[in-house]
Amino acid sequence: MIDARVSTEHKICNASDYQIVARSLLPKPLYEYLASGTDDEQTLEENSSAFKYWYLRPRVMRPVGSISTATTLFGQKLSLPVFISPAGVHALCDEVHGECASARAAQRVGTLFGLSQHATRSIEEVADACEAQGNANLWYQCYILKDRDMTLRLVRRAADAGYKGIFLTVDSVRFGFREADARNGWNALPEPHRLVNYDEEISNKQQSSESKKSSWLSPEASVDKTKIYSGDEDAWDQNTEQLFEQNPTWNDVRWLKREACHDLPLIIKGIMTSEDAVEAVEAGADGVMVSNHGGRGLDGALAAIDALPEVVAAVGGKVPVLMDSGVRRGTDVLKALALGASAVGIEKPVFFALAVGGENAVVNLLQMMQREVEAAMAICGVGRVADAKRSLVTRHPNGSVTRYTRSKL
DSSP, rough: OOOSSSSSTTTTOOOHHHHHHHHHHSSSHHHHHHHOSSTOOOOHHHHHGGGGGEEEEEOOOOOOOTOOOOOOEETEEEEESSOOOOOOOGGGGGGTHHHHHHHHHHHHHHHHEETTTTOEEEEHHHHHHHHTTTOEEEEEEEBBSOHHHHHHHHHHHHHHOOOEEEEOOOOOSSSSOOOOHHHHHHOSSSSTTOOOOHHHHHHHHHSSSTTTOOTTGGGTOOOOOGGGTOOOOSSSSGGGGGGGGOOOOHHOOOOOOHHHHHTTTEEEEESSSSHHHHHHTTTSSEEEEEGGGGGGGOOOOOOHHHHHHHHHHHHHHSSEEEEEESSSSSSHHHHHHHHTEEEEEHHHHHHHHHHHHHHHHEEEEHHHHHHHHHHHHHHHOOOOOOGOGGGEEOOOOOOOOOOOOOOOO
16 A cells, blocks of 8 residues: 555556655655665666666467466575565664564565665564564575674574575675765764664673673774764765675685574675676575675676676576666566576665555565566466576667667657
């Protein structure tokens, strides 16, 4: 159900409609924080537009009377090959429920929800919010922190709370600089919002008899917990860079798998090259995720859909390949599946749906995506997700690129 604040003049028909409506509802600094990318925003724009240069090759006269969009990922059934990618601070768009609303929406539709380490609701609170309905498919996203003990404790908390898998984000030793945030003065997380998982770890350490041994409090960690919220930098995300390990290696993946993920699938998120895909698998990853952080990391990187084929080829079927960044349509999903993705994530549209109508709007968003995927599968003669093969997509036969422009009705 769409929130009563939404003007009936703009009917919600697709994922992008939520962004149009959210822009009219949100304060400019918040909207641009959610919508913007890094530097010239080339990668942000191409994440979506690059899908237009992959063309579908529909097959006809095939039985499609009983299409199924369901798929299985690491033993967990998804009702559609679309999940909610981990992204922080959902409470900026739903102050009452935050990530709990998004997680319940994914649960109601029957798909996976990724909880960011930079969430505004705790690992345990989100799990508790989904407990009544049961069978939630919750995953936790982490970073390698300078404080290795905290890294392990956060992941172990997720395991103890019943999360089904771990995303390790590896493309964020530094965050990209978003000029929109600097111009708008968006240099601190607005009160009363907090990155609660960090706060709880800090509180637990300070109450513990072992707190003096904590690397969070030690000079070697070079971490000042107050700086996360200080607004010292021109753009807020730069305030959290101090937390992350600046000298990571693939041995850190082996370490995390051994120490905290031996019973959980570990997906390496932020892979954009064949070389890194091979390294990730050799380090013990159970899957890799093609992602450029939604165009919020390195500007000038390939669109995720264009990086997908080389990663799939490099992995060679050894582990599942996921992707996010730029997915807006059911046809985008089908193209990604044909290029070798097992499932795709969405992130920005979730924020905008939350802002427009909370949990119910996120349910509607996912259901719209499912209907679009099903329709695209039917028209292309694809009965099951596994039937989306590489032959389903092609580049334009004349070899040139014509700028895509939507027709004006």
